[in-house]
Amino acid sequence: MSTTASRGVLVTGASRGIGAATARAFAAVGDRVALHCRTSRDLAERVRGDLPGDGHLVVTGDLADPAAVRGFVDAAVGGLGRVDVLVNNAALYVDAPGARRLDHRVDDVDFEQWQAAWRRTVEVNLLGTADVTYLVARQMMATGGGGSVVNVGSRGAYRGEPDAPAYGATKAGVHAMGQSLALALAPYGIAVTTVAPGFVDTDMAAQALFGERGAAVRAQSPFGRVARPEEVAAAVLWLASPEARWASGAVLDLNGASYLR
Ligand code: NDP
Numbered sequence: 001m002s003t004t005a006s007r008g009v010l011v012t013g014a015s016r017g018i019g020a021a022t023a024r025a026f027a028a029v030g031d032r033v034a035l036h037c038r039t040s041r042d043l044a045e046r047v048r049g050d051l052p053g054d055g056h057l058v059v060t061g062d063l064a065d066p067a068a069v070r071g072f073v074d075a076a077v078g079g080l081g082r083v084d085v086l087v088n089n090a091a092l093y094v095d096a097p098g099a100r101r102l103d104h105r106v107d108d109v110d111f112e113q114w115q116a117a118w119r120r121t122v123e124v125n126l127l128g129t130a131d132v133t134y135l136v137a138r139q140m141m142a143t144g145g146g147g148s149v150v151n152v153g154s155r156g157a158y159r160g161e162p163d164a165p166a167y168g169a170t171k172a173g174v175h176a177m178g179q180s181l182a183l184a185l186a187p188y189g190i191a192v193t194t195v196a197p198g199f200v201d202t203d204m205a206a207q208a209l210f211g212e213r214g215a216a217v218r219a220q221s222p223f224g225r226v227a228r229p230e231e232v233a234a235a236v237l238w239l240a241s242p243e244a245r246w247a248s249g250a251v252l253d254l255n256g257a258s259y260l261r
Helices: 017-028 041-049 066-080 111-143 165-188 211-219 229-239 242-247
Strands: 008-011 032-037 057-060 085-088 147-152 190-197 251-254
Touching (some): 008 017, 008 066, 017 032, 017 041, 017 085, 017 229, 032 041, 032 066, 041 057, 057 066, 085 111, 111 147, 111 165, 111 190, 147 229, 190 229, 229 251
Parallel strands (some): 008 032, 008 085, 032 057, 085 147, 147 190, 190 251
């Protein structure tokens, strides 16, 4: 991987939240960023427009659609010349703003709802992430020079997600995928790491951070708050750096001491 200050970086889910903060963090150190989103192109274009430097672009596609994944990975590689860093950040918990929340408690939903929630969550969060990673890793292997993959997992993989067990399971899968690929890709000079954040102040967590429930969520950390997206982005930036090569295989907890394992 190039150690100069102009890497090509693909950040999935960069229209808002942690992904947008991560795009800003990489651009601030001189990297060129392909900002991916599903449908919020306007939002992503706004994030792109505020980034310092040149060569940034927006790419779109639903992670659950393998043809769309191939399309946006190709567009990112074409626009950047080469992807040196992949940040697997996009995921779903709430399907879309205003849509029915994809909660699927085992003691609440019927069998059809259970199946629908599991299938959609696995297709997006796990299979989609695996597909993006395959295509980018193969490009890194073909062009040589190594690279970094940083996955955004979740504390929920360890602490449990009783309202959304499929979400927790997919995040555990992302952690395990990262560890397997760290072994498989090290011979190609590609480091693979994962962050496991607790609650972060984004759209995804908005409902959980509101009202009395929000106070309880903030009290989970002895700091009495949840993370800012920039705090996750800073860790991702470091994990993607040449200095963090030896962290390959790690899953880094970022939860303000709210859950110690
Ligand atoms: P947001 O809901 O704020 O943003 C999600 C991003 O993912 C958007 O850019 C969205 O694109 C994209 N996305 C969602 N569904 C799809 C899909 N089917 N195909 C392609 N892109 C999609 O999320 P956060 O910033 O909160 O979360 C980012 C990551 O951090 C996720 O992996 C999440 O699981 C993880 N995380 C978040 C925590 C939190 O408390 N917020 C805690 C722990 C982990 P679009 O705007 O077009 O819909």
